[in-house]
Amino acid sequence: MMSVTMETNLSTTPLPLPVHFAHAEQSFSLKKRRLPFSSDSSSPHSSPVCLSRTLPPRPSAKGGCGSVSRVFTPRPSLWSPLSRSLIETQHPASLYDPGKPQSFFSQCFTHLGLLGRGSFGEVYKVLSHRDGRQYAVKRSVHRFRGGRERTWSVGEAGNHERLGPHPHILAFIAAWEEGDRLHIQTELCCTNLQLHAENQPANMDEATAWAYLCDLLLALQHLHSQGFVHLDVKPANVFLTRSGRLKLGDFGLMMELQPGGGGPVNGRGREDAQEGDPRYMAPELLRGEYGPAADVFSLGVSILELVCNMEVPKGGEGWQQLRKGCLPTEFTNVLSDELQTVLKMMLASEPLERASVPQLLSLPSVRRRLWRRRLSLFLQETALRVASLYQSTMLLSWKLWLFLRLPWLPSWKTPAPCTPPRDSWEKEFALPLTLWSSNARGSLEDDTVFMQEPLEHSMDLSPSFPERVRSRLSMGSTSTPLQRSPLRTPSPSPCLAPSAAHSSPSTHLRFDHSRSGTPPVYPDFPGSHRSRRGGSSRRLLEGEAEGTLSWDLSIEPKNLLRMFEDTAREDLR
Numbered sequence: 001m002m003s004v005t006m007e008t009n010l011s012t013t014p015l016p017l018p019v020h021f022a023h024a025e026q027s028f029s030l031k032k033r034r035l036p037f038s039s040d041s042s043s044p045h046s047s048p049v050c051l052s053r054t055l056p057p058r059p060s061a062k063g064g065c066g067s068v069s070r071v072f073t074p075r076p077s078l079w080s081p082l083s084r085s086l087i088e089t090q091h092p093a094s095l096y097d098p099g100k101p102q103s104f105f106s107q108c109f110t111h112l113g114l115l116g117r118g119s120f121g122e123v124y125k126v127l128s129h130r131d132g133r134q135y136a137v138k139r140s141v142h143r144f145r146g147g148r149e150r151t152w153s154v155g156e157a158g159n160h161e162r163l164g165p166h167p168h169i170l171a172f173i174a175a176w177e178e179g180d181r182l183h184i185q186t187e188l189c190c191t192n193l194q195l196h197a198e199n200q201p202a203n204m205d206e207a208t209a210w211a212y213l214c215d216l217l218l219a220l221q222h223l224h225s226q227g228f229v230h231l232d233v234k235p236a237n238v239f240l241t242r243s244g245r246l247k248l249g250d251f252g253l254m255m256e257l258q259p260g261g262g263g264p265v266n267g268r269g270r271e272d273a274q275e276g277d278p279r280y281m282a283p284e285l286l287r288g289e290y291g292p293a294a295d296v297f298s299l300g301v302s303i304l305e306l307v308c309n310m311e312v313p314k315g316g317e318g319w320q321q322l323r324k325g326c327l328p329t330e331f332t333n334v335l336s337d338e339l340q341t342v343l344k345m346m347l348a349s350e351p352l353e354r355a356s357v358p359q360l361l362s363l364p365s366v367r368r369r370l371w372r373r374r375l376s377l378f379l380q381e382t383a384l385r386v387a388s389l390y391q392s393t394m395l396l397s398w399k400l401w402l403f404l405r406l407p408w409l410p411s412w413k414t415p416a417p418c419t420p421p422r423d424s425w426e427k428e429f430a431l432p433l434t435l436w437s438s439n440a441r442g443s444l445e446d447d448t449v450f451m452q453e454p455l456e457h458s459m460d461l462s463p464s465f466p467e468r469v470r471s472r473l474s475m476g477s478t479s480t481p482l483q484r485s486p487l488r489t490p491s492p493s494p495c496l497a498p499s500a501a502h503s504s505p506s507t508h509l510r511f512d513h514s515r516s517g518t519p520p521v522y523p524d525f526p527g528s529h530r531s532r533r534g535g536s537s538r539r540l541l542e543g544e545a546e547g548t549l550s551w552d553l554s555i556e557p558k559n560l561l562r563m564f565e566d567t568a569r570e571d572l573r
């Protein structure tokens with residue numbers, strides 16, 4: 001009788017709360033969305049101060065020591081690799097030279113910006129000089145405050161590395177210690193799930209919630225199969241890639257368990273297990289029991305929060321209710337029966353009654369979504385790969401195009417050529433020039449329409465070569481310039497008279513411009529000082545400011561062909 005009364009009393013006694021649950025919320029409430037489009041805090045549309053965005057209360061410092069500056073005198077910042085990936089591979093001296101005053105971080109990476117700040121670290125977006133890829137580097141905010149904190153931090157990096165690669169685990173790249181700070185280099189993601197959800201204009205639909213559940217169950221399956229428990233599963237510790245794939249990250253509280261369900265391998269205990277976010281914490285952790293079931297509970301709360309757009313309580317009555325297996329029906333009754341059932345299985349108050357990850361993954365409702373999710377991720381990622389391949393091909397061809405045109409590029413400084421009289425110009429040059437200008441999209445380099453070598457030198461003009469073509473050649477050409485060779489020659493003449501150019505027996509034409517304060521005007525070609533093609537002429541005239549220039553220009557055989565065609569056309573007329 002006595003024992004029955006005691007049991008009843010115990011079952012009604014609220015669960016003990018962690019000591020740092022100072023600001024407990026009393027009940028469930030709707031999550032306030034962040035409105036990303038306004039930065040004005042006075043505006044009614046500005047971002048509300050969302051409770052889920054405030055960092056959870058934490059003990060002041062891991063290791064429980066005072067401020068570092070009072071305890072330690074500053075030491076020179078030594079670099080030491082912590083991960084196998086760094087210990088086993090030598091950094092070439094060209095990449096990292098320990099003799100240089102710059103840190104390993106600044107020698108090996110270009111800092112591209114701050115991604116965010118957590119309670120223990122600042123995360124930077126970086127460009128690796130080693131492989132030219134972008135990564136995230138998390139650097140602890142505080143210097144190690146003693147051996148325990150250092151061991152803890154080094155343990156975090158080591159555990160993350162030991163997890164090995166998995167499609168739903170944030171990829172570990174390297175870890176090192178420098179300036180008494182831990183640095184962990186990981187793959188770069190777009191954002192975390194908490195920020196992503198808060199920035200969505202509408203509530204998360206159930207299909208997305210199922211997809212996220214599948215991803216994270218797979219991540220936990222991998223983690224648990226390696227003998228680890230995460231102990232801090234929450235949307236803020238889940239990252240999203242460009243394709244929408246979820247990756248579980250932040251292994252700061254992860255513990256390795258002894259085989260056969262024993263305690264933690266590395267001597268971490270009850271206090272450490274309670275450092276997680278109280279909103280997602282499994283009730284048994286407060287009794288000092290930790291195992292994979294704790295992660296299932298935290299994942300259940302995370303999915304509930306996301307799909308119901310619910311503010312998860314940090315404490316109080318709502319917190320107690322959730323840990324007794326009572327779901328807030330005012331939120332969950334809109335969900336499908338299948339999802340409600342799965343959530344109830346995940347949020348069972350007793351760890352032994354709670355479904356394990358393998359059990360959840362074998363549920364027909366989950367299995368069905370699992371293959372759908374795999375297919376959708378495969379399609380998304382394939383589409384992204386194709387798009388990026390297309391992008392790099394385009395970039396490459398653009399670079400090639402630019403490279404091929406490079407010899408012409410400086411010719412934008414070329415002075416405007418002296419031209420034959422308008423009538424003659426229109427008749428002889430209009431067609432090829434139009435073709436050429438459309439080809440070159442009106443760029444300025446096209447205005448160098450000269451020949452470099454005397455044509456007879458570069459081409460064998462047989463006696464049968466039609467006289468009219470000869471005469472055309474002698475007048476100059478709109479041919480593609482083969483090579484530009486600006487020769488600085490002092491010339492008293494402002495411009496070689498077009499008549500002189502015409503009368504030259506050779507196809508080698510030389511045009512000189514002398515520098516004058518105002519743009520030269522070519523009297524024989526009305527409007528020649530204005531742009532024939534928008535601004536090109538203007539820039540061309542600017543090029544004249546460089547001084548007196550003379551230009552050797554030449555004709556390409558393909559343009560000769562065009563001249564033959566023109567002549568034939570005229571003959572037909």
Ligand SMILES: Nc1ncnc2c1ncn2[C@@H]1O[C@H](COP(=O)(O)OP(=O)(O)OP(=O)(O)O)[C@@H](O)[C@H]1O
Nearest residue numbers: 115116117118119120121123136187188189192250
């Ligand atoms: N790999 C990554 N790619 C993109 N963003 C990242 C990455 N890692 C962290 N971030 C961003 O950096 C910010 C801080 O990171 P994180 O929360 O992991 O730090 P923390 O100190 O471990 O935080 P806490 O322990 O309080 O959860 C977050 O906004 C997170 O989205």
